[in-house]
Amino acid sequence: MSPVWQQKKLIDFCKANGIVVTAFSPLGAKVTSWGTNHVMENEVLMEIAKARGKTVAQVCLRWIYEQGVTPVMKSYNKERLKENLQIFDWELSEDDSKKISEIKQHRMMLKEELISARGPYKSIEELWDGEL
């Protein structure tokens, strides 16, 4: 989950059923085979970060935190690890949140490996909730 793959329907379902959601790859995991540049290079996130004197990573992580979701981010860099924890003493404005809610969405992974003629999901459409 990230601001670029918000999965609102899933999050609403989990909230309604008392399920705590964990967001893997909240920064888009951009150098991995499953990752994407769409998060860290998103214009809306870059604008908000610039206006608030924060980084795009901090805006993403703060947004996830404000959704009541637990982010699981990764960095091998000590400074970026510290940066990623500095999200608890400020908040996004209503306008920031509105702009983030309007970001064009991209499904980060299709999970085609879960599709099988003999399995419970026989097509991508059956596997996903139709939100994207």
Ligand SMILES: NC(=O)c1ccc[n+]([C@@H]2O[C@H](COP(=O)([O-])OP(=O)(O)OC[C@H]3O[C@@H](n4cnc5c(N)ncnc54)[C@H](OP(=O)(O)O)[C@@H]3O)[C@@H](O)[C@H]2O)c1
């Ligand atoms: N079990 C599962 O199905 C599953 C699926 C996906 C992910 N995960 C786990 O979730 C964790 C996080 O996911 P992820 O590594 O895929 O994605 P991620 O945390 O969204 O992205 C990690 C990437 O972002 C960079 N980064 C981190 N902080 C940054 C910052 N402040 N500014 C700029 N770049 C920053 C990292 O580079 P640097 O290291 O150079 O900072 C790395 O390239 C990992 O531990 C992963 O194993 C589990």
